[in-house]
Amino acid sequence: MKRFFRLPALGLAFTLLFSTAAQALTPDQCRDLLQQYYIDDIPQTVLDQETIQQMLEALGDPYTQYFTPEEYKLFTSSMEDTVLVGVGGTFSLTEGGLLTERVFEGSAADKGGLQVGDIVTHADGKPLSGLTLDEAGQLLRGEEGSSITLTYLREGKKHTAKLTRTAFLVPTVYSQLVDGHIGYLDCDTYGVDTLTHFVDDMTAFSGLATSWIVDLRDNPGGDYYASMGTVGCFAGEDALSYLLDNQGKYSAYRTAVESRTMYPALVLTNENSASAAELFASSIRDTGTGILLGERTYGKGVAQSVLDQTTLPDYFPDGDAIKITSYRFYSPGGATNDTVGVIPHLLLDDDLADEAALLLSTPAPAGDTTGYLRVDLEWRWYIDLDQALSPEYQEAFVALLEALPDQVKVWQGTGGADGWTQTSAAALAEAHGLTDYTRRGFTDSADSPYRASIDLLATYGILQGTGDGTFQPETPLTRAQLCALLAQALNCKMPSGESQFTDVDMNAWYGPAVNALASMGLVNGVGGGRFDPDAPVSHEQFVTIMGRLAQRLSMVMDLAWQNRPDTAGDSFVGWSDWAAEEAWLLAEGQTGLLGNSINLLWDLPQDIDPDAVTTREEAAALTCTLLQWVGILPELS
Structure with missing residues (x-):
């Protein structure tokens, strides 16, 4: 679902963060700040270094960084809504061209009538099939005011649209109402705009969404308080998380945001979900307001203090800043995700998490349970068997069955409003000829008391x-x-x-x-x-x-x-x-x-x-x- 629309900006920021520009902060001031704010004791070998760069290299903490004024602007902007110029969509490669995955409001693609699911086959008459994603992207990019003609397929029919490239807003949260009842919130980072987007988007879908998918794949984190605010959108006020400082003291932080829904969240994660994204995922897990699907997360359980001209004007008169690891954070249940990451309820390939989440978002059967499955995992989740066994969803269904622990009860509908009989993942795979299904376990554990x-x-x-x-x-x-x-x-x-x-x-x-x-x-x-x-x-x-x-x-x-x-x-x-x-x-x-x-x-x-x-x-x-x-x-x- 997420491909390339933010990557150019992020790549530029990453490169600049490792530049060797002149520093306004002095080495003595840096030593003072590290000793005052860093989560652990600073070794003397670090303090003995002559320059800031040498000190931070000796410290060996990738999250503690010094920013020149230019670098700091890029760092802060990476966690905000972004304005780009171009067609105004995100795409992924398919055999026939580029599959349209997003169309941003007010963009050239939006005004030209492009829709999610359209397959763009040609750009200005040049075929896109066989190109790499970057090569195809080069054809779509261009200066503001320039024109491009796209040829695309929609439900097998050929269409063309002449677009005028313009500036468009890329929000930190992209939302969509799927199938008329699933609120999809794709959160790319946690910054100053993120909570507002969650509140506005969830309010817009209120009364329509009966389940929510929150996509945190490739979300690198961001602001701690923004993350906890979005937790409140599901868990309500007074959801807790905890911080451990360099004095060994724990403090609690409560959300102050009212719940925006009575329905649960399906949170999608992968190995690049980090920091504030992990805090959100673990908080949803601990508060029982949803379940997690996908891969184990990155494992960044520390938070940084950003010290800049606003907080310490005498240290940063020129607009430079330093980010110092100052806290370890803990989920509402008191668990860390540092190193260990957050383990989803359903551990499966993140490329299949979309389809698995959509399967679990099936509304409860009305009047007749025939053809449905029910999975009791924190909440009751329903699966339409016809959809699950279709070519589009079968691979994800098999992965979902493999991910189900034996302790999770699975039921098959037998008819009527309440007709259910207990079954198992293995039994379902055998009954429906799912030969790709492989149970996770061992051949010799059956007789063990454990x-x-x-x-x-x-x-x-x-x-x-x-x-x-x-x-x-x-x-x-x-x-x-x-x-x-x-x-x-x-x-x-x-x-x-x-x-x-x-x-x-x-x-x-x-x-x-x-x-x-x-x-x-x-x-x-x-x-x-x-x-x-x-x-x-x-x-x-x-x-x-x-x-x-x-x-x-x-x-x-x-x-x-x-x-x-x-x-x-x-x-x-x-x-x-x-x-x-x-x-x-x-x-x-x-x-x-x-x-x-x-x-x-x-x-x-x-x-x-x-x-x-x-x-x-x-x-x-x-x-x-x-x-x-x-x-x-x-x-x-």
Whole structure:
């Protein structure tokens, strides 16, 4: 759906941000600001650098940047509505030419009658078939006031339109009412205009839209408050998110925007959905006001303070600015998305997310359930089987079935107003001859007492198995395997370069994972510069590592750890001192609604031998339980 209309501007901004123009901010002022605002302690080696550029390079944070006045203007404009000159549409490549995906209001394409779905075959008589997207785009671009004649197909019939290129507005949010009842909101960034667009567009579709699709694919983020305001459009006032500052203090932020709908959102994400877009997605997940479809998001869980002439005129008299990572942010449920990203309820290829969302946007059957499916996932979603099995939608339907966890109830209509019988994704695939369907899971997990956890992690791509379709649940877990499991769960950005350990080869299948986990402080070596990757992991070693992970992933877990009583760990007789408190955090440190302790371990603490070897199925059980408890894996109800 999103192709090229914003890319030229973004590409220019990205290039300029790495220029070496003269700086008005002095190095001493930069040191002062970094020490005052940066989320973590600044190493002395960073402060010892002579220039601002050297300091920021030594810091190694891609989100902390200095802007010259020109660069700052480009940065701020990248999060605002944009005025471009041209035809005024967005297009994607097809065999026959360019498929029209958007027509902007008031543009030349709009005035010339071009519509979404039209296939543009020729520009000024030149065929577009066989060209690259950039080559075709060059033919459509031109100076304001110049003319172009487009030939296009609509429902197989040939048409022509002579257009006069003009300036047109590209909003940060593009909206469309699909099929008369689906509000489609494509949000490209979060800036000063974004919330206004959400409010105006949702108001315009009020009374018509019975479901909403919010497209955050390739949305790089933007303003924190704009993101939370748009959350309020669905969750209403008082939806919370949290910020952690460099003093270790948490603060809450409440939305002040009234809900604009009683209907849920289907949020589309991909690996380029980042920052404020991730906050929106995780907030919709945590507030139960919709579900997420697509790919796991980027994993930028930190927020920046932008310091400029308005906030610090003595530091920035010439219009330059600096952006400094100052906070970590947390979803309403207290989960971070830093590194780990946001995992959608339905994990599938983002190229199929449009069709999958449209399938789930089917209105509830009126009077007769025959030919319908119902998916109970936070809300009740309906699918028209005829549409799902059509050539246009079948690939997306198969992907949707593969993405459904076993815990999600699926029903098939049997007639009448309330006739439903429970079925499964596998049964539906077999009944309708969907030979491309492949269940995500393992051939040897059926007899494991932790089968549900193993299969759920497989559905979300966290467990990879042994490569032959098996998981080998009862096999002892090695230190290398544990690192590979957690690196996959955390979606780690794998390091390169030299290994931290003499016995870990970076070319080994586990090498980058071991080093990634060690850099995060989750695992340690065994002494002498060694890691001992093939050694088994004892229960107390495993629980200690998972306790550290819990603190990293969750504000709730971190606060429980900070406020642990002096007696924490005393009841874990036989456990090493270095493991007892983390065992307490996971077994006794969380409370339920009635004040009861919640045990997250795979067994009762007294029945776990701290020195025994951890099995792969035990590791899967605790990993799954922890990720669900802290909100990294979505609730399935």
